[in-house]
Amino acid sequence: MLSAKSLFQEILDHDESFRLFCSIAASGEAQGGWENGRIAALLPERCRELAPKAARHGADEDKHGRIFHALMKKRGLRPADVPDDTDYTMLLERRGIGLGHAKLRREDPLTERDVVVYLAHSRVTEQRASEQMELLRKHFGDHPDLGRAVRMISADEENHLAYCHEELLRLARAGHGPTIHRALRECALAEIRVYRDVSLAVMAHMGRILGWPRPKAAALTAAIHAVYAYERLAGWRRMVSLAPPRRRDPLGGPASTAPEFA
Template sequence: MLSAKRLFREILDHDESFRLFCSIAAGGEAQGGWENGRIAALVPPSQRALAPKIARHGADEDKHGRIFTALLRRRGLTPAPVPPGTDYTMLLERRGIGLSHARLRRDEPLTERDIVVYLAHSRVTEQRAAEQMALLLKHFADHPEIGRAVRMIADDEDDHLAYTHEELLRLAAAGHGRFIQRTLRDCALAEIRVHRDVSLAVMARMSRVLGWSRTRSALLTAGIRAAYCYERLVGWHRMVTLGMPARRDPLGGPVTPAPEFV
């Protein structure tokens, strides 16, 4: 029987597949940390109160990258090169989702619309991250090797998702409602395509590393494509709705040094 728990346990138990998984995750988190750091530095004067929260978001992403690197180090492994087809953040940027790296490298203040684009992009991608971590939390919260990392990252992702809801609702009330909904829809539809492509690329790599049969690989491919069809039809709506979160002001307060994972 194919199950998420069984598949991930296979990846976890094999050094090379675990190395690839952690390397992909660490690279994406480090990229997110850089992006948030640049956005925090370029926040327009009208949104200056948001800068510490964006910086906190970036600090969390940096922390997650260090956690995945530490998991590799514990097993005596070094990071692997990230195959281009598995680079989620790069593929999203190529589709024009979020703020481009070229824009973030310029020392010019962002606009309020840029902040909406950033938050909408984060709302969609943090939905995905929170759901993936919830799945790992369900099956591996008490795992002796990765349990603590899963619990820490899952809690942060829930904070990040709550923060994007809260800030987008604030900006909607300030008159950006239509632009927010349009941007969320564009981000969601692009993200589900990128997620499908990255999932297929990762699955193909894992299949070769773990020696999965053609039948098993075909079943997994069919499952990924079926999930995409569902998301393309109706599933994307969960990524564009906004509601006041139970966690209020989850990234408020000053940025503090992120605790190291040991």
């Protein structure tokens, strides 16, 4: 019987599939670290109080990338090339979601609208990241090799999501509510399509590595399309709601380190 746990266990047990999984994850985290670092440097004067939080967000993402590299190194594996069709961040940018890398490479200060776009994009993508890591923590939080890494990254993703809620609510109170609503909806609808496409691509690559029979591959493909259908109908709404986080100032203070991994 197919389940999230059995599927990931199969990927974990095979060196080449584990190598690809960690390489994809590490690449995405590294991109997120760079983006948040640049955003922290380019924030406009009226939003400079966000700079330490954006920098902390970026430092966390960099740390996650190092953790995934360390997990590969522990098994004597080198990073794999990341296929373009599995590059979640790049595919979102191609759809015009978030702040483009060309803008972030320049030295021009961002606008307040750019800050709204950044936070809306982060709120949606951190929802996905938090849910994925919570699933891994549920099934592998006690795993002897992965458990500590999964728990650490999951806790960070929860803080990132809470930070986005807190800052978007603050900007909504400052009069940016309609812009926030439009940006969240646009980003959520694009993200669920990109997530479907990336999921299909990752499963296709894993299937070739692991030699999945055609019925199994077809069942996984159908499941991915079913998730997309649900999200297109109603599930995307969970990505656009805003609520005060239980913990105030979740990204206050310096980023935690991970000496046991990197």
